[in-house]
Amino acid sequence: MTKKKEFINTVKKSVESVIDHKKFEGFEIFEPHEIGEKIAPQGKSVVLWEVAENMLNGDQLKLPLNMGQPVAIIDGDLDDLINFWKSYPQFNFLLARKTYQFEKQLISLLTHMSSHEATEGIKAYLKPGAQIFSQKFLEYGLTKNYIEQIKTCAEKLDSFDQLPVAAATVAWELIMNAMFDAPYDFVKMQPKYSNLPRTTELVLQESEAIEVSYGFDDKLFVVAVKDNFGMLRKETMIQSLTRASRQDQNQIKRESASAGVGLYMLLNATNQLDFYVREKHYTQVIAVIHRHRRMREFEMGGKAINYFSK
Amino acid sequence: MKGNLLVDKVQDGSSLTLKLQGQIDEGADYSNISFDSITSLSFDFEKITLINSTGLQKWISFLEKVPVSIEIKFVNCPLRITNQINLFPGFLANRKVKIESFFAPYFCPDCDHSDDILLSTETHFKDRNDIRAPEIRCKRCQKVMEFDGIEKKFFLFLKR
Numbered sequence: 182m183t184k185k186k187e188f189i190n191t192v193k194k195s196v197e198s199v200i201d202h203k204k205f206e207g208f209e210i211f212e213p214h215e216i217g218e219k220i221a222p223q224g225k226s227v228v229l230w231e232v233a234e235n236m237l238n239g240d241q242l243k244l245p246l247n248m249g250q251p252v253a254i255i256d257g258d259l260d261d262l263i264n265f266w267k268s269y270p271q272f273n274f275l276l277a278r279k280t281y282q283f284e285k286q287l288i289s290l291l292t293h294m295s296s297h298e299a300t301e302g303i304k305a306y307l308k309p310g311a312q313i314f315s316q317k318f319l320e321y322g323l324t325k326n327y328i329e330q331i332k333t334c335a336e337k338l339d340s341f342d343q344l345p346v347a348a349a350t351v352a353w354e355l356i357m358n359a360m361f362d363a364p365y366d367f368v369k370m371q372p373k374y375s376n377l378p379r380t381t382e383l384v385l386q387e388s389e390a391i392e393v394s395y396g397f398d399d400k401l402f403v404v405a406v407k408d409n410f411g412m413l414r415k416e417t418m419i420q421s422l423t424r425a426s427r428q429d430q431n432q433i434k435r436e437s438a439s440a441g442v443g444l445y446m447l448l449n450a451t452n453q454l455d456f457y458v459r460e461k462h463y464t465q466v467i468a469v470i471h472r473h474r475r476m477r478e479f480e481m482g483g484k485a486i487n488y489f490s491k
Numbered sequence: 492m493k494g495n496l497l498v499d500k501v502q503d504g505s506s507l508t509l510k511l512q513g514q515i516d517e518g519a520d521y522s523n524i525s526f527d528s529i530t531s532l533s534f535d536f537e538k539i540t541l542i543n544s545t546g547l548q549k550w551i552s553f554l555e556k557v558p559v560s561i562e563i564k565f566v567n568c569p570l571r572i573t574n575q576i577n578l579f580p581g582f583l584a585n586r587k588v589k590i591e592s593f594f595a596p597y598f599c600p601d602c603d604h605s606d607d608i609l610l611s612t613e614t615h616f617k618d619r620n621d622i623r624a625p626e627i628r629c630k631r632c633q634k635v636m637e638f639d640g641i642e643k644k645f646f647l648f649l650k651r
Contacts, residue, residue, distance in 0.1 A: 325495075332541075341639075342596065342605055346541065346571050353516075353543050379517035379545040433548055433581050440548035442579065449578055475605075476596045476639045 191284075252290065254278055259448055259484045263422045266486070270419055273488040283483030285400075285471060286453045290487055293455075303396045303403045306469060313396035321360050321383040324393065328352045331395050335402055340472040341479050347450040348402055351468045352393065354443040355406035359391040362439065363408035363464060372412075376438050402472055407465040411458050415488050418444060418456075453485040460490070494518030506531040508566075512538040515546035521553040529561055533591075537567035542575055547582065554584035568593035570607065576648040583651060590648065596639035599629035605639060606630065612649065622646045 252274040255262050262277035274290055276283050289306065303313050314334075318324050331352045335345035360383055364373040374383060385391070392407040425432055425445030434441040447454060453469040473479045496519040499510040507529045526532070542550075557563060563586055565572070573593050576582045594607040608627050610616075615625045624638035624646075638645075 342607070343570060349541055350543065353541070357543070357545070428578075428580055430581070430585075432579060433551060435548070435552070438545075440544040442547065443544040445578070446544055449574075475598055477641065480641050480644065 252276065252287070254283065254287070260426045262484060262486065263419075263426045266419050267423045270415065273415070273490070275486050277484040283485070286469075286483050286485035289453065289469070290485070293487075293489075302465070303394050303405050303467065306401060306403050306467065307396050308398040308400075311396050311398040313394060315392060315394040317390045317392050318356075318360075319385045319387070319390050321356070321381075324353075324356045324360075327393060328356070331404065334395065334397070338397060338402070338472065339474070340402070341474060341476045343476055343479070344402060344470060344472065347470055348395070348404060350450045351404045351447055351470070352395065352406070354447050355404065355466055355468065356391065356393060357439075358443055358466075359406045359408040359464075360385060363391075363410045363412060364389050365410045365412045367461065378438050397472070400472055402470045403467060404470075405465060405467040407463055409463050411460045411462045411464050413456060413458050413464045413466075415490075418486075418488075421445070422448070448484060448486070451484075452479070452482045453487070455487045456489065458488070458490045494520045496520065498524065500524070502529075505529055506533070508533040508535060510535040510538065514540055515542040515550055517543070517545040517549060519546055519549055519553075521549075526558055526561060531562045531564070532557060533564040533566055535566050536569060536572045537594075539569060539572060542571060547575065547579060551581050551584050554586060557584075557586070559586075562589070563587075564589045564591050565593075566591045567609065570594060570596060573645070573648050576651060577644070580651055593648075595624060595645065597624075597627050597636040598639045599632060599634055599636045601634040602629060602632040604629055604631045606636070608636075616646075616649055619649065622649055 251272060253265060253269070253272045254276045255265050256278065257265075258277055262275050266272065266275055276286055276290075293305070304311075307313065314330075316327060318327070328349050332345045332349035335348040338344065357379060360374070361377060361379060362372065362375045364385065365371070366373050374381075377383065389409060391409075392405075394405045394407075396403050421441055421444050425442045432442065447468060450470070451468045452471045455467045455469070457463075457465040457467070471479065471482050473482070495514040495516060497512040498521070499512065501508040501510065505528055507526075509524065509532070511534060554563075565588055568576075568590060572582075573590075576590075590612055592609055592611050595610050596605065597608050598605040606629075610625065616622055622642070624640075624642055627636045628634065629636050
């Protein structure tokens with residue numbers, strides 16, 4: 182059996198057990214040379230998957246970027262994913278597989294795509310009956326205790342030792358972003374608080390309240406933060422990640438209020454980051470950490486970015 | 492906003508050790524640290540619990556201001572610090588920092604015990620061209636533990 186066929190069989194077997202076939206037509210898997218060299222980076226074995234509205238026949242191959250919802254699986258690590266995304270920003274769904282341990286992220290994504298309703302929120306990620314906690318905040322200072330609560334919750338779980346630090350780091354970076362960077366003045370057409378030093382005892386207006394949620398089941402620990410603005414642009418994320426992953430003297434912003442590396446920190450502390458953006462309405466970021474027993478298993482797990490926009 | 496970082500100073504002649512405790516965040520205050528007549532400066536990170544992106548930014552600004560005549564050492568670095576050095580080389584602020592000791596994750600496949608083991612750069616990593624996790628025995632069952640990470644990725648900071 183060819184490597185590709187083996188790959189396809191492994192994933193199809195996993196995916197078909199969870200997706201709703203009444204709502205989901207299915208998917209096809211293509212290798213770069215099958216869909217045109219101009220989308221395949223030189224020297225990389227990029228496996229491009231297309232989630233198509235209609236099942237494709239061999240003689241109906243078109244450039245997948247114009248059809249369905251292409252998912253890019255990059256044969257590399259997070260930095261490879263960032264480089265790919267920089268070159269091909271038209272993709273919204275990306276997965277970096279390190280050692281083939283990426284199926285969970287892919288299944289999660291395809292399950293989401295198979296549902297025609299917006300299955301947002303932590304509940305969609307966790308098993309029925311999972312414990313979920315949520316709170317709204319206006320004051321940045323008051324979020325510190327909640328972050329500590331998230332850390333304490335993770336400490337009680339039988340998972341790799343760094344899970345509590347990862348969970349707290351994720352919550353903290355998401356909160357800072359939602360409170361300082363997200364609020365936008367639609368009249369003046371500019372961000373409201375992004376230039377404020379992060380030591381500012383920021384108090385948001387009622388309409389600017391953020392919602393912080395977290396929950397877990399036996400497989401996942403999930404943290405989510407929602408703001409009411411929906412101004413997170415994919416291009417901004419790609420720019421930020423590209424700069425942060427370069428690891429040169431420009432990696433960390435020095436003169437601005439924000440260091441500009443929060444997103445990169447987030448991706449290193451998680452296995453999956455899903456962005457749900459409804460422009461001028463809300464952005465919800467959901468961070469997923471797989472509850473491995475060992476740190477090494479977490480390190481070897483895949484990295485995924487999914488950007489859902491409306 | 493009030494910081495969550497405590498800095499305990501221990502001076503011995505011209506050597507100063509700063510024991511940092513708490514969170515390296517936007518509120519971290521290094522203004523009370525004086526380098527007068529100091530030739531050697533050690534940072535003990537063992538009790539650092541968290542570090543965020545703005546804390547990282549502030550830390551780098553502080554470290555850059557340490558006079559170049561002062562020798563800088565990092566000791567007792569937990570994983571959250573070595574991880575930062577790996578992700579952000581700027582954590583060393585372009586200084587020649589000696590990382591003397593750090594914690595590395597190990598687990599015992601026999602009794603399932605996991606532990607962060609304190610390693611010494613001088614003792615365990617003499618040959619910087621051949622960096623491998625040293626053999627460590629489990630405190631509980633004395634069997635050989637496994638390094639709980641990806642060596643190539645984890646020990647990157649030793650080459651910085």
